[in-house]
Amino acid sequence: MESTDASEAAGTATAYEGPSGDALLAVHGVTTGYGSKSVVFDVSLHVQPGEVVGIIGHNGAGKTTTLRVIFGILQAQKGKIVYLDQDITNRSPRKNVQGGIALIPSEQFVFADMSVRDNLLLGALNERSSSVINERMAEVHELLPILKERSSQLAGTFSGGQQRLLSLGTALMSGPRLLLLDEPSLGIAPALVTSLFATIKRFALERGLSVLVLEQNIGQLLRIVDRVYVMRSGSFILEETAEQMKKRDQYWDLF
Amino acid sequence: MQVLQLTVNGIINGSSYALLAVGFGLILQVTGRFHIAYTITYALAGYTASRLTTDYGASFWVALIVGMLVATVVGVLIEAYIYWPLGPRAGNFALLAIFTAALGLLTVGQGALGLILINSGTAQISGFNIAPEQIGQVFFINLDVYTVIISWALIVIVALVLGRTRLGRMVRAVRSNLTMSVAVGASPRMIYLVIFGIGSALGGVGGVLTSTKAAVASDSGQGAILYALTIAFLAGTFASVIRIAFVGLGLGILESLANLWVSPVWDPVIIYGLLLVYAALKPFDVVSKFRRPTLRSASASASEMAS
Numbered sequence: 179m180e181s182t183d184a185s186e187a188a189g190t191a192t193a194y195e196g197p198s199g200d201a202l203l204a205v206h207g208v209t210t211g212y213g214s215k216s217v218v219f220d221v222s223l224h225v226q227p228g229e230v231v232g233i234i235g236h237n238g239a240g241k242t243t244t245l246r247v248i249f250g251i252l253q254a255q256k257g258k259i260v261y262l263d264q265d266i267t268n269r270s271p272r273k274n275v276q277g278g279i280a281l282i283p284s285e286q287f288v289f290a291d292m293s294v295r296d297n298l299l300l301g302a303l304n305e306r307s308s309s310v311i312n313e314r315m316a317e318v319h320e321l322l323p324i325l326k327e328r329s330s331q332l333a334g335t336f337s338g339g340q341q342r343l344l345s346l347g348t349a350l351m352s353g354p355r356l357l358l359l360d361e362p363s364l365g366i367a368p369a370l371v372t373s374l375f376a377t378i379k380r381f382a383l384e385r386g387l388s389v390l391v392l393e394q395n396i397g398q399l400l401r402i403v404d405r406v407y408v409m410r411s412g413s414f415i416l417e418e419t420a421e422q423m424k425k426r427d428q429y430w431d432l433f
Numbered sequence: 434m435q436v437l438q439l440t441v442n443g444i445i446n447g448s449s450y451a452l453l454a455v456g457f458g459l460i461l462q463v464t465g466r467f468h469i470a471y472t473i474t475y476a477l478a479g480y481t482a483s484r485l486t487t488d489y490g491a492s493f494w495v496a497l498i499v500g501m502l503v504a505t506v507v508g509v510l511i512e513a514y515i516y517w518p519l520g521p522r523a524g525n526f527a528l529l530a531i532f533t534a535a536l537g538l539l540t541v542g543q544g545a546l547g548l549i550l551i552n553s554g555t556a557q558i559s560g561f562n563i564a565p566e567q568i569g570q571v572f573f574i575n576l577d578v579y580t581v582i583i584s585w586a587l588i589v590i591v592a593l594v595l596g597r598t599r600l601g602r603m604v605r606a607v608r609s610n611l612t613m614s615v616a617v618g619a620s621p622r623m624i625y626l627v628i629f630g631i632g633s634a635l636g637g638v639g640g641v642l643t644s645t646k647a648a649v650a651s652d653s654g655q656g657a658i659l660y661a662l663t664i665a666f667l668a669g670t671f672a673s674v675i676r677i678a679f680v681g682l683g684l685g686i687l688e689s690l691a692n693l694w695v696s697p698v699w700d701p702v703i704i705y706g707l708l709l710v711y712a713a714l715k716p717f718d719v720v721s722k723f724r725r726p727t728l729r730s731a732s733a734s735a736s737e738m739a740s
Contacts, residue, residue, distance in 0.1 A: 213521075251615060275618030283616055289609040291671055300606050303599070304618045348617065 201260075202227045202388045203248070203356055208257030208267075210247040216255060218243045218412045223390075225356065230382050230389040232399045232420075234429075235409030241392040242284065244409070245358050248390070249281045250274050261356070276304045280354035284361040284392075287345035290334030294325050297333050297344055301351025311351075318347040321381070339370035346377065350385075357381075359391040363398060371395065375402050396429050438571050439689045445577045447685020449639055450660050451678040452584040455591060456635030457658060458665035458677045463608045463628045465528065466516055470535040471508075471636050471661075473542035475654035478504040478637030479644030480546060483556035493561040493645070500641040501634050508633025509626050511538065517622065547651035556649040558641065580642050585678075587635060592674040594631075604628065608671070656701070660684070663708040 201224035211217040218240040225231045233241050246252040248259055250271045259267045266274060271281070280301075289297050298318060302311045319326035324340065325347045333344055342362060349357055362378065363371040379402040382389050393399040399406070400420050408416040423429075453475070460468045481503045482496035491499070515538070516531050523530035550556060564575045595601035606614040607624040614621060640654060664684055668677040684707070688700050695703075 249616075270620070271615050272618045272620050275616075281616045283612050286610050286612045287616075289606060289613055291609050292605070296602075296605075300602060300613075300617050303602060303606070306599075348613075352617065 200227075201225060202229075202262065203390070204260045205244075205248060206258045206260070208244075208247055208259060209255045210243060210252050211255065212243075212252070216412070218247065220257070221412075221414055222257075223407055223414065223417075225388045225390050227355075227388055228382065228386045229405070230379065230391065230403045232403040232406045233390070233392045233409055234394065234396055234399065234406060237394075239409040240412040241409055242360055243412075245281070245360055245390070245392060249279060249358055272304070275352055278353065278355035279358065280349035280352050280356070281358045282345045282349050282360065282362065284364050288333040288336070288341045288348070290332070292333055293330050294333055294336075294344060295329045297348050298325065298351050301348035302353075304352065310353075314351050314353060318350050321350070322347050322377075338366045339374065342366060342370075342374055343377070346381070350381070355388060357387055357389045359389060361392055361394065363393060363395045371398050372401075375399075378402060396423075400424055435693065436690070437569075439692055440686060441571050441573060443686030443689030444682065445573060445581060445685075446689060447682035448581045448584040449642065449657070450664060450685050451588060451681030452635050453639045453654075453657055453661035454664035454668070454681040455588055455674050455677050456632040456639070457661040458668060458672070459591075459628055459674070460632040461662075461665050462670065462672075463604055464512075464516075464625050466512075466535070467528070467532045468511075468516075468535055468629075468632075469532075469658065469662075470511060470538035470542065471632070472539055472652075472654045472658045473546075474504040474508050474511075474633045475636045475640035475643075475658065476546055476649060476651070477507055477542075478640035479558070479649040479653055480549070480556050482641040483558045483644055483649055484553075486558050486560040487556070491560070493558065496558060496560070497638065497641045501637040504637025504640065505630045505634040508629045508636070512625055512629040517625065543651045546649075550649065550651060556644070557647070558645040561645050563645075576642070576645055583638060583642065587638060588674060588678045591631060591635070592678075595674060600627065660704055663704055666708060667711055 203223075203225040205221060205223045207220045207222055209216050209219050209221070221240075221244055223231070223233075223244075233244065235241050243252060247254050250266070250269050250273070254267050257267070258265060261274075261277065261279065264277075266277070269277075289300060292300070298315060299311070302314060305311050305314075322343050325344060328336075328340075333341060336344060357378075359378065362374060366374060375398050378389060378391070381387050382402075391399065391403065400423060403420050405417065405419050406423050407414045408418075457468070457471050460466055460471070478500035482493075482500035485491040485496040485499055486493060515534055519530050519534055520527040561576065566573050566575055566578065595604055603614070603619040603624055604627070606617060606619045607621050611621055614624075636654075636658075639657065643657070644653065661681075664681045665677060667684070668680040672680070684704065688703060691700070691703050
């Protein structure tokens with residue numbers, strides 16, 4: 179990653195250049211887009227085991243597209259994606275879920291016409307062992323008791339914040355090692371965002387879960403992430419640790 | 434006594450409607466495809482069974498199974514090679530493009546079958562001895578008994594598969610929320626193919642059973658499929674298989690009992706009148722079938738998915 183005019187203009191922080199050799203996820207120079215049109219260019223990033231990494235950027239910067247290509251929903255036109263030392267470039271979402279990658283989209287993140295319990299069971303769609311499913315269900319119920327209390331309630335009748343918790347529970351049911359979160363604060367009351375982010379951080383710490391989270395709410399994001407990538411117009415323009423970024427007086431010049 | 438006879442007639446016809454409505458309704462519900470070329474798989478199954486029994490001396494039961502398999506394969510091929518690839522190419526107009534393709538398939542298929550029938554002569558399934566049956570003052574034929582039993586057995590099997598298996602959970606996931614279904618690891622493309630297979634198989638069985646009573650024509654099943662469409666709409670966007678089936682049965686009984694007061698020639702008016710009333714009273718239910726975000730993005734995601 180090269181330091182650009184944005185980092186220079188943004189302040190005195192030095193771009194982070196940490197290790198990427200033992201990364202759980204490493205994206206090398208990926209270009210992707212829709213049809214023949216590229217919208218993300220030569221993107222590289224890495225996520226260490228147990229690390230929470232954020233990507234921030236303006237609307238249309240290419241954050242979601244980056245997440246979609248990692249998860250296999252979009253095809254990489256160029257570059258390589260390595261997860262657990264395996265090349266997973268253009269691997270199907272189904273195989274990525276089986277491999278321990280879970281995605282929570284920014285919208286439509288629950289099965290609204292199904293019960294909470296059915297949502298959680300769908301999270302474990304690729305797990306065939308009923309004992310493993312029961313174990314995971316018990317674990318999710320322990321972490322998020324509301325999902326046990328309202329097991330038979332239709333997901334669509336939950337509030338936005340509760341639906342977010344359900345989507346987290348659903349993702350955990352697949353037994354992930356890497357969680358991809360697309361704008362988790364979207365559509366949630368500000369008061370709930372703090373507790374939601376605290377829950378995400380707790381999952382990462384307690385379960386050794388790696389998290390790659392896209393977010394526009396920088397203040398909240400910096401409370402839970404270890405590192406941040408800044409994206410503009412389809413490319414990363416800056417990479418900093420959360421501590422480095424917190425020292426900035428303002429963030430608007432990053433967008 | 435007339436009421437009892439008409440009720441039995443309604444149960445027999447309603448069972449056939451239920452079978453077709455479940456097949457057509459599943460395709461519509463899960464994939465959002467307005468698959469009116471369903472008629473072709475229905476007629477093709479009947480035609481295949483008729484050729485097998487008349488030209489090759491196959492038994493009715495073998496012909497029924499082969500007819501069902503032919504319908505299944507044709508349905509799956511239509512989805513795999515026509516509808517699915519069309520989606521991403523048509524972009525925002527995917528639904529219209531797929532409907533137009535279905536209309537084209539229907540027209541071409543009916544034309545081709547018409548030409549074949551002109552050259553090969555009447556096609557009717559032989560090898561099944563149709564015999565009259567009577568319980569008290571109620572009359573029917575033995576084929577009617579098989580039609581009711583086979584239809585409901587298949588409906589129950591499909592309901593159990595969708596309700597109690599992992600495959601069923603995947604189907605419900607894709608139907609409910611395509612985005613999330615991909616996120617939890619379901620493969621929409623595979624599910625679409627499976628649903629086209631199941632739906633076409635049910636239509637194929639219906640086609641063979643009907644063609645045992647009456648000769649196959651190029652437009653065989655056209656009326657029945659329109660009834661199936663009506664039932665699928667009346668049952669509701671997210672109706673269960675059993676609910677669709679009972680709406681089909683109810684419509685069959687209602688249609689039959691209506692003959693107490695009106696001539697059977699008015700039957701289609703009654704059925705489509707119901708659809709018209711439904712569409713007028715609950716327009717959003719009808720429109721929502723074509724506006725679900727899952728419908729458009731399903732095909733669009735085809736080229737994006739690695740699998």
